[in-house]
Amino acid sequence: MRRLPPALAALLLVLLTACSTVPTGSAPVQITEAPARPAGPVGIEPVEPPADATPEEVVRSFVVAAASTVAQHPVAREHLVPEAAETWSDEAGITLIGPDYATVTTDAGTVLVTGDLVGSVDTRGVFTGSAGEPFTHEFVLTEVDGEWRITNPPDGLLMLVPDFERLYDARAAYFVDPTGQRVVPDPRYLLTGEAQPTTLVQRLLEGPSPALAAGVLNSLDGITLTRAVTVSGSRATVDLAGLGDRGGADLAELCAQLVWSLDQVDDVSSVEIRTNGEPLSAAGVPAVQRTDDWAGFAPDSVPADADGHYLDAGRLMTVDGQPAPGPAGDGAYGLTAAAVSADPRMSALTSMVGTTVTGATTTLLAGPYGGELAPILSSGRLSVPTVAATRPEFWVVRDEATVVRVPASGSPQPVNAPTLTGQGRATALQLSPDGVRAAVVVARGEDTVLLVGTVVRAGEGPVALRDLREVAPALSSVVDVAWPTAGSLMVLAGDADEGVAPYVVGVDGWGLTDVATSGLPSPPTAVAAAPSQLPLVSAGSTVWQLSGGTWVTLIRGQQPLPGTEPFFPI
Incomplete structure (x- = not known):
């Protein structure tokens, strides 16, 4: 590895x-003030x-x-x-x-x-x-x-x-999701050294990578860097030209992109933005900015009430072992999978969907969290539903071929995914927390692989899933996938000989690393992950969480709780 x-x-x-x-x-x-590479040797030279x-x-x-x-x-x-x-x-x-x-x-x-x-x-x-x-x-x-x-x-x-x-550091160039709510990571690999802050800003000015470009906004488009980024103490100073009279949301997004990106550089914790040598002066923009000043754009923020959920004999349960409120928690629908959306303004769980199976028909139910659910979509097979934090809509794959999105207050609408059919049978789909990417598990004959694509939106018009590309090709028998952060994936994969095990990998496929399986009673069958949350898996028809390098029961010191299909509201 x-x-x-x-x-x-x-x-x-x-x-x-x-x-x-x-x-x-x-x-x-x-x-001219800083070279593209360090002027002298750094570390071990050949x-x-x-x-x-x-x-x-x-x-x-x-x-x-x-x-x-x-x-x-x-x-x-x-x-x-x-x-x-x-x-x-x-x-x-x-x-x-x-x-x-x-x-x-x-x-x-x-x-x-x-x-x-x-x-x-x-x-x-x-x-x-x-x-x-x-x-x-x-x-x-x-x-x-x-x-x-x-x-x-x-x-x-x-x-x-x-x-x-x-010699190279993994750094994210941050762009903005189409709703203007979050910065979205675009992984880059930058040579270590004093020139790294300048290079990182240059990458922002050049724009997102081709695979991501159609799914994000770049408020730095058209801006130029007048001199090299300087770092004094913990402060990086960025001098830009071309800001003009930018203000309001556009300027806030621009600042958030710079501050969240430069915050990753070693020893940098604050940013001063200048324009043509003069300090940037604009309402609502601090003279020296930190990520706390743009916390609303955090790439991995989570609702306060986003505790894990799972299913037990058709009932919707929470990780404290209690039924969720309402008829879904009472088992009225016999749910086989579910997803819950949260309102970031109130940090409250607001809407949900769930699937139920009758004979050869799978039905998607939707409604308020804790309230009555009503059928909105039926098919022979529906994937486990998924939701992103930036939009009140749920996604499923119908009959392993067609991606469908279901707005919280609207009818199901198809997602244009022209290359998905040619990839194989889509058995699972999970949206990234920012809603800009989708991870798809696709069966190709005896192999099951992991793809990542970009969600492309045209205003309120059609939605597309484009640029599907395989990540982690070393994993040829993928079972399930989840998003522990906006820039990484947790994957269940394995084979009949070695068994299924969890892995983490960057959204671009770099850094595939195995995760411990100690504590699990049997190979895991489903995984759930979310920013700042302990991952969950179901194994042996029980639910477990990862803590301290070991999978432990949901309630420490007690027997494992029965359950399947864990997930986190988002």
């Missing part, structure tokens, strides 16, 4: 207790190729030389023939391979490198995981002054995963 990056490592710690990016020459503005090295040794030394923070990678260029050294670009992205790669000298005298292709990082720091294919490159070498040198280096950097994890 790959080591969890810092953001996910912090998440896993909670769960268990609960360039520069890739260098680029196309920055939106010319900033060395020049050893004298009298064999072709295989030269190739391996070249791979090691990618792990440098020095601009232009001069040591890596020393491994190349002069012509290649002049034309090779270290700014064309990073190809990541596992550390256990092989080098073999062929009969033709070339050196064939093969290894596990983990993925790639583009020039904006966006990671894309591989689909499981291997990495291969045949290096051609020739002698230069009696030493072997490479004539055909691959485009960009070829880097080992441990080196990448040592």
Whole structure:
């Protein structure tokens, strides 16, 4: 397994207790006060190729030389023939391979490198995981002054995963959900060092990654950075041009994007925004801003009353072992799955949906939390319903093929998901807390994989689910999925031999890490997670929560409570 990056490592710690990016020459503005990379070496720097090295040794030394923070990678260029050294670009992205790669000298005298292709990082720091294919490159070498040198280096950097994890930090560039209620994480991988704050702001100015772009807003669009971001003590100072007369909600979103993004940088806890050298002065905007000033945009806020729920013999239950209020808690509907929506303004549970099965028909019921439910949709099969915090609407998958959304006060409406049918049978779908992404479990023959797509909205018009892409291809038998944060997933996956187990992984597929199964009576069958909550699973027809690295009963010191299909209101 790959080591969890810092953001996910912090998440896993909670769960268990609960360039520069890739260098680029196309920055939106010319900033001369800070280099794209640190001016001098940082940490362990590679060395020049050893004298009298064999072709295989030269190739391996070249791979090691990618792990440098020095601009232009001069040591890596020393491994190349002069012509290649002049034309090779270290700014064309990073190809990541596992550390256990092989080098073999062929009969033709070339050196064939093969290894596990983990993925790639583009020039904006966006990671894309591989689909499981291997990495291969045949290096051609020739002698230069009696030493072997490479004539055909691959485009960009070829880097080992441990080196990448040592040199690059996982940071989120935050954009805004279409309702203007939350900032949405767009994972980026940035070179460590003093230039990181400047690079992170540049990534915000450039806009969201292609997969996310249609689902979010960017209030920094059209803004430029006049000079490098400076950090003094715990304060980052950002000088912008192009703000004009921005104010109100637009300015609030802009500030929230900057403050929440820069708050991730080591030692930064406050931000001062300037415009053309002068402090930003606007009503409602503090001179020095912190995330507390924009807490309403928090990416992982949760309602105060969002305690876990589950089902027991058709009754809706809460994690304290008590029936939920109303007829759903009395078992009047014989529910097989449910979801509950909360009003963030009142921090109260407001509406809910649930499924019930009669013969070959599954019916979706809807109504107020604690009140009477009425049927609104029937089909042969409906997935477990899901809801996001930003809109009062529920989503289900009908007959493993059609995505349907059900507004809290409206009739069911289809979601345009043109590529879903070609992916396979959709057995589960869960919206991210911000409602901008959807995780979908899809069955393809004997395999069941995890996809993540972007929810695209056109005002009050049609809604689409686009850019479905596979994450965590190493997990080929996915059972269920949940969102512990807006930027990460908790996945149940496994096979008949090893059994189902929980994992956490970044929304982009980086940082797949297993989660403990100790304490569980049997492999888990369903998972629930939400920001700042202890994850829940059902196992052996009982419900468990993860605490201190062990799955424990809902009521400590008592027998496990019977139940299935746990979930959190949101």
